[in-house]
Every structure is written in structure tokens, then in C-alpha cells.
Amino acid sequence: MSGLLALLDDVAAIAKVAAASLDDVAAQAVKAGSKAAGAVIDDAAVTPKYVQGFDAKRELPIIWRIARGSLLNKLLILLPLGLALSAFAPWLIPPLLMLGGAYLCFEGAEKIAHWLFHHEDSHTDSYESGDPAHLEEEKVKGAIKTDFILSAEIMTIALAAIPESSFWMEAATLALVAIGITVAVYGSVALIVKADDVGLAMAGGRFAAFRALGRGIVSAMPKVMKTLTIVGTGAMLWVGGSIIIHSLKDLGWKTPYSLIHDLAVKVAALVPEGAQGAVEWGATAFADGVFGLALGLLLIPVVSKVITPIWSAVFKRT
Template sequence: MSGLLALLDDVAGIAKVAASSLDDVASQALKAGSKAAGAVIDDAAVTPKYVAGFEASRELPIIWKIARGSFRNKLLILLPIGLLLANFAPWLIAPLLMLGGAYLCFEGAEKIYHLLVPHDTHHITPEDVPGDPAHLEEQKAAGAIKTDFILSAEIMTIALAAIPASSFWMEAATLAVVAVGITVAVYGSVALIVKADDVGLWLAQNGRIGALRAFGRGLVRGMPYFMRLLTIVGTAAMLWVGGSIVTHSLKELGFGGLGHVIHDWAYAAAHAVPEAYAGFVEWTATATLDGIFGLALGFLLIPVAARVVAPIWGKLFGTSQSH
């Protein structure tokens, strides 16, 4: 009997350790995932364009196809690469973070540049391209998965840098939770966004009470404005997160001057207001200054991307990169 009690006690101890480990993984994954906010919002804002023009019945299957590709990108390719970097070449993480942050800054600045300097663009839809719709669907999904790979690489690198030093398996579990959680969140949100118009139209036509029909009409009318708001928030988040990543990475590499200036200015702003608002003001000032730096860096990178990166990319892959 005493042996059985000892065994049960050991099992309970193991269960407590396992539960504690799961809590640690969940906590670290949440913190790491939150650091990738800019790329996540951009991913959710960009993906709906890949189903534009297709029949409503094909929208969710296309999104699921892209989501499966995103899982493969994160879990089968990027997670092993991230673990190898963390354990055998950690000195590469800061430079890679800088590249990812610079890319976010470039993406955000490019969106603003296109808004300030409009140019004629034509988005290809299934009606524009003759041929097999299934083949076009495969092309669209493949293009979305390639774009997802870039954004996923940013997300996983940011998450990896945010994970505190721990065991190999803890890092692997945390990255896996981040990968699955963010992919579900992004493509679940994309599915809701894409189908919101259809839901609104159905409610407007079939709602049993006037309030439901009015809500449906409001949903249909409001979605274009929501998409614009999502684009604005995504752009601001890209510039803020991208600028913050670059400044922190520079500090890791021994060039902390810019980070110190931003910290000092934010600290001064926080102490210019009542103490109750100091924390909020300091955070807002830091995010704003990071965003301004990100915008400036992004504008500097636009000609570099157009005159250097795009031609090289075109020669290597036979096409120009666009996002």
C-alpha cells in the first residue's frame, strides 16, 4: 500500500512539473507572439486579396490551402532553422532581425508612398485571365504561400529572439505554439473577414427581424471601411514594430545611440505629464518615435529595393517581387 501511495505521489509530482512546463510554454509563446504584432496584422490585411474575384464557394478552400502552406512554412522549414540558429549560431539572430525589421519598414513606407504618389495598377482577377480556373487558383495560392513565407520568417525570428534562454525542447515547444497559434489566428481572421460580406448579405435578405436585417446591411456597407482601417493599423504596426526591431538590434550589435535617444525623449515626455499618465505617454512616445524612424528607414530603402533588389530578384527567379 505504501508503495502504491509513493507511486501516486511521484505521478502527481510529474504532473505538476508537466503542468508548470505547459504554463511556461504558453506564457513564453504569448509574449513572443505579441512581439510579432506588426507582421501578424500585415499578414491578415494582405491575404484577402488572394481570393478576390473567385466564386464565393471557393474562398474558404483557397484560404485553407494557404493556411496549410503557412503551417508547412513555419513548422517544417522555419522552426528547425530557428532552433539551429538559436543553438549553433545565435550571433546571426540580431542581423536577421535587422533584415526582418528593415523589410517591415520598407513594406510600411511603400504603402504610404503608393498612397502619396498614386500610380496605375491593375489587379488580375479570374475574369481577366483565360484558362482553367483551377490552375489560376493554384497560382494564387502558391503566390500567397510565398508571401506568407517571408512574413512567417519575420514572425518566427521575432518570436525566437523574444524567448528567454531555456532548454532546446522548451524553445521548440514555444516556437511550435507560436507557429500554430498565429497561423490559426491569422487565417481564422481572414476567413471571417472574407465571408463577412456574404454573412451580411444573407442577414439583410433573410433576417427574421428588422434589427438583424439592418445589421446585415450595415455589415455589407461597413466592410470596405473596416478593410481600410485594417490596412492603416497594419501599416502603422509595421513601421512601429520594424523601427523598434532595428533600434534594438543595433543596440545588441553595440550601436545603441539611437535607442538611447528614443528612450531619453520618451522618458522626458512621460515626466512632462501627471504621474498617472506617465506610463501610457512613455509607451506612446516610444512607439511613435520608433514608427517615425521606421518610416524614414523605409523611404530610404524604397529606391534600394527598386534599383538593386528587384533587378537581382528578377534575374534569379525570372520575375520581380511584389507584395
């Protein structure tokens, strides 16, 4: 009997350790995932365009196919690659972070330049002609390719945010980040895409309150999408600029970080003490975003005149 009690005590102790480990994994996953806010918001803002023009019955299946491809990218390619970098080449993580941060800055600045100069899209898809199944296949492939870039940035940011721990702890945390972010992004996209249909259904209901709410949802969705795009662009510039500045600090060049930190402290000193923390954070984020915008604007001609032609030439030969 005493042996059985001792065994139960051991099992309880192991269960407590496992529960604590799961709590640690969840806490680290939340912290790491929050660092990738800019890429996550942009992913949610970009994806709905891939279902535009298709029959309403195909919207959710298309989103599911993109979400599945995104999850496979994260779990089967990016997670093992991230763990390998962490184990064998951790010195590569800061440069990769800077590369991803520069990409976010470029994307954000390009969107702002597009808005300012009113460039019309030179390419429009025709959904009324051609094979709908083929068009859907092309759209899904394009969405998964775009998602791969954003997912790589998300996983790299998350990996850098995880405290040094065991291999399995890092693997579990990254897997939880991958699953959680994919569910959050594509669950949100599904809700956004189907909100119009829900609103239309409510607008045709029997009760006046439901009809008014349905009409409100339908009229609000264009504004919601525009707001989401603006917030996503701002988040990209803020996160991208912050990544570059903190990576430069880690590599030994602390001047940009120190200038922004000192400026934020001075701005925070102008408000009452209770609000200083929030104001300092806001000032830092704003300065990081301005830095990201400036860097992104500098990168636009480099990407358009150098990187894109080289990329196109390489892939045309393959």
C-alpha cells in the first residue's frame, strides 16, 4: 500500500511538472506571438483579397486551403529550419530578423506610396472568363506563397523572443505559436469575408432590430477593411523599424536605439506620472514607425530597380 501511495505521489509530482511546463510553453507562445503583431495583422488584412470575385460558396473552402497550406509551411518547413538555426547557427538569427524587418518596412512604405500617388493596379483578374477551378488553384498557390514570406517573418520573430531553453520547449512553443497564429489569422479572415453574408441575411429578417443591425454590418464592412489595412500598414512599419533598431543594438550599434529611447523618455516626462509608461511606449512605437517608413521608402527603388529584375531573371531561367 505504501508503495502504491509513493507511486501516486510520483505521478502527481510529474503531472505538476508537466502542467508547469505547459504553462511555460503557453506563456512563452503568447509573448513570442505578440512580438509578431505587425506581420500577423498584415496577413489578416491581405488574405481577404484572394477570395474576391469567387462564388460565395467557394469562399470558406478557399480560406481553408490557404490556412492549411500556411500551417504546413510553418510546421513542416519553418519550424524545423528555425530550430536548426537556433541550435547550429544562432548568429544568423539577428541578420535574418533584420532582413525580415526590412521587408516589413518596404511593404508598409510601398502601400503608403501607392496611396499617396494613386497608382492604379496594372493587373486585374477576370473571374468571368476561363476555368473557375484553375483560377481558384492559381489564387490559392499565390496566397500560400505570400503567406510563406509572412510566416517566415512571424516564426523568426517568435524564435528570437523565446528565452533560452531546451530543444523541446522551443519546439513546443514554436508549434503553439504556429497553430495559434494560423487559427487567429484565418479565423478572423473567415469572419471578415462572411460578415457581408451574415449582414444580408439579418437585413432580410423578421425583426426590425435585426434588420437594422444587418444593414449596419453590411455598410460598416468596407470601413472595417480600410481600417484593418491602415492598422496593418502602421503595425508593419512599427514592428519592422523596431526589429531593425533592436537588432542593430544587439550587433553593437546602439545610437538609433539610444536616441529613440531618450526622446521617448523626454516626451513621457511632459505628462502626469500615471500616464508616463503608456506615453513612453507610444512615443517609442511612433519613432520606430517613422524610422521604418524612412527605411522602406529608401528600399522601394532598390527593390524595384535591382532586386525584382534579378529575381525575375533567375526564376525565368529555372
